[in-house]
Amino acid sequence: MDSSSLQQVISILNKHQRFTIGCHLRPDGDAIGSLLALGLSLELGGKQVEMVLPEGEPQTYNFLPGFERIRSKPTFEPEVVISVDCAEQTRLILPPEVFTTKPLFVNIDHHISNTYFGDVNLVLPEAAATGEIIYKIICAGGFPLDDRIALALYTAVSTDTGFFRFSNTTAETLSLAAKLVETYGISPSQIAERVYEEKSFESLRLLTEVLSTLQLSEDRRYSWMILTQEMLQRYPVELEETENFVNYASSIRGVEIGLFFKEVQPQDIKVSWRSKATVDVSRLAAHFGGGGHARAAGCSLTGPMEAVTKEVLSFVQQYFEEKEKAKAVKDVFV
Ligand SMILES: [Mn+2]
DSSP states (O other): OOHHHHHHHHHHHHHOOEEEEEEBSSOOHHHHHHHHHHHHHHHHTTOEEEEBOTTOOOGGGTTSTTGGGOBSSOOSOOSEEEEESOSSGGGBOOOGGGGTTOOEEEEEEOOTTOOOOSSEEEEOTTSSSHHHHHHHHHHHHTOOOOHHHHHHHHHHHHHHTTTTTSTTOOHHHHHHHHHHHHHHOOOHHHHHIIIIIOOOHHHHHHHHHHHTTOEEOTTSSEEEEEEOHHHHHHSOOOGGGGTTTHHHHHTSTTOSEEEEEEEEETTEEEEEEEEOTTOOHHHHHHTTTOEEOSSEEEEEEESOHHHHHHHHHHHHHHHHHHHHHHHHHHHHHO
């Protein structure tokens, strides 16, 4: 645990008055939850805060108190800009004008691939969610915590752990969740229902199309699916609603890597990677300029779907072949 940067962040939050907070492109529950938890806590402590998401907030999280306070444009000049849950500056969706007065730049995140782009960086890859780090800051710094903030934190932590199913779920994660439920009356079933179980009809129809593209490699070690612009035109849904589709590919028994190729714009293919305990997909995604976590990562490639899938799949195939070879060498010598 990086206690010196934790203390540094706390003293910055105490010392300054005006904060602008932003998070990553296409924000998920952890990004929105962390943004709101930190923003509302600072505000409750008497600070001036602007939470900014320029491209329109994902409506999945509109039940969170304070959601209506998120602005699409910044209106003031901050002393401090804080990025939450964002691994690299290019993915931060704050407009450039928030940096005109050269504010102090604070980077709070848990992605192992974080590029330490801030003036101060609090990056804890062992944290299951950035929400967990925000909670640490609030507790260690004695910042206010109320029902609204607790709900934002619970949403951050529960969504980034797949509702406490993923391998990043630790005793610390569960005790944080328990504390929030016990003290602030949060209903885990209500949040799970709202965020996880409630789906649109169109997104389920789209899922049937995506599942019909499901393929399995010859060695049955990796599996993949695709989503084309044409499918999206038939069933127009927010891309965030397709976020969990990739889990079907990785859920196949024996499969070590699941891949999902999404044509988010013509020629712009986003690739989601999921793995089980044996493969660190953040390293494979990094080969294509992406990143993320060991079990969940992403990258983007430009080109037609067919060329992109071919390139990525042959890289994955090669990865497994080299792994086999290395294992064979070890078996001979050990
Ligand atoms: Mn996160």
